[in-house]
Amino acid sequence: MQTIEIELPDQLYKGVNNLVKSGWFRDQNEVLCEAVRKFIESHRPELIEKFILEDVEWGLHGGE
Amino acid sequence: MAGNRLKRKVVCDAGPIIHLDELQVLHLLSDFGHVLVPAQVWLEVKKHRANALNHTGIKFEKVIVENISSGVLSGLSKAFGLDAGEIEALSVAQRNRDCNLFTDDAAARLVASQMGFEVHGTIGLIVRAIRRKQLSAEEVVDILASVPQKSTLYIKPALLNRIVEDVKNEYRV
Numbered sequence: 001m002q003t004i005e006i007e008l009p010d011q012l013y014k015g016v017n018n019l020v021k022s023g024w025f026r027d028q029n030e031v032l033c034e035a036v037r038k039f040i041e042s043h044r045p046e047l048i049e050k051f052i053l054e055d056v057e058w059g060l061h062g063g064e
Numbered sequence: 065m066a067g068n069r070l071k072r073k074v075v076c077d078a079g080p081i082i083h084l085d086e087l088q089v090l091h092l093l094s095d096f097g098h099v100l101v102p103a104q105v106w107l108e109v110k111k112h113r114a115n116a117l118n119h120t121g122i123k124f125e126k127v128i129v130e131n132i133s134s135g136v137l138s139g140l141s142k143a144f145g146l147d148a149g150e151i152e153a154l155s156v157a158q159r160n161r162d163c164n165l166f167t168d169d170a171a172a173r174l175v176a177s178q179m180g181f182e183v184h185g186t187i188g189l190i191v192r193a194i195r196r197k198q199l200s201a202e203e204v205v206d207i208l209a210s211v212p213q214k215s216t217l218y219i220k221p222a223l224l225n226r227i228v229e230d231v232k233n234e235y236r237v
Contacts, residue, residue: 001139002178033143040144040171047170049223055184056227059191060234064070064164 006032071097073160077153077167078108083186083217085116087207092189092198094121100160102127102152129155140178144171157181168217186217191231201235 008016016031025031040047074096081101084090093099099122101109106126109116117124129152137158141151150172157165157176165176168185176183190207193199199207208228211217219227231237 033139037143037145040174044170045220047174048168049220051170051173051185052187052219052223052227055186055188056191056230058184059188059193060195060230062188062192062195064072 070095072162072164073098073100074164074166075100075102075153075157075160076105077165077169077172078105078112078149079168079217080166080186080189081105081109081116082112083168083215084189085113086215086217087190087210088214089190089193089199089207090116090119091121092193094119095196095198096123096164098123098125100125100127100156100163102129102149102156104129104152105149108149127152127156137175140175144175146172146175154179154181187219187227191227194231194235201231201237205231205237 019025019031076099165181165183173183194201
C-alpha cells in the first residue's frame, strides 16, 4: 500500500472515527478507501472529461 | 506519410485497442516499438474485436502477469474498483517504467497518474496522428465526428464538438 497524508477537518475526522467505533469499518483506512472509491464512481464523467482534454493537449502538443 | 516509428514500448488496456479498431485506425499503434498487452486485456480484446490483435503492422506482445495479489496495486485496485485487465495493465506499466500506458478508464488513469506513469487514451492517440503524420487534420476531424456512430467510446457530444473545433483551429481546417 502507498501512504498518503491528508488533512481532515475536525468534523470529518470525528465522522470517520464514529464509523470505526460503531463497527461499520475496521479502521480509518477502510473508511477513507471506501469514500474515495465512491467518489470516483460518482464523479467519473468529470474525470473522463478532464482526462480527455489532457489527451487532446498531448495529441496536439506532446513531445512524442 | 508517417513519421519514423518510435522505439518506445507502450502498455495498452483493452479500451484503446477496441476503439481504435472500431474506428478503423488501429494502425496508429504501429507508431510504437512494441505494444505490451496483458493476458487479461488480450482476452477482453479477443472477445470484442476478434482480429484486432492479428494486425500485421503492430508488434503486439502478450504479457503474462503474476504476483499482483500484494503490494501497492492490490490496495489501489480495491480502493478504485479496477477490473482484472486494468490491474494487469498497471502491473505491466509498473514493471516497465519507461512505457506509456494507454487506457480510457478514468479510475485506471487516476491510479496510473498517482503512480507516476504517463497515461493517455484513444482520443489522444487519434489527435496525435496529425503531428506524427499518420493522418491528415481533415481525416482526424472526420474520425472524431464518427465516434458516436462507429465506436463504443462514449464522449459527451458537447465535449466532442469542442475537441473537433480545437483540432480545426490548431490546423486551420
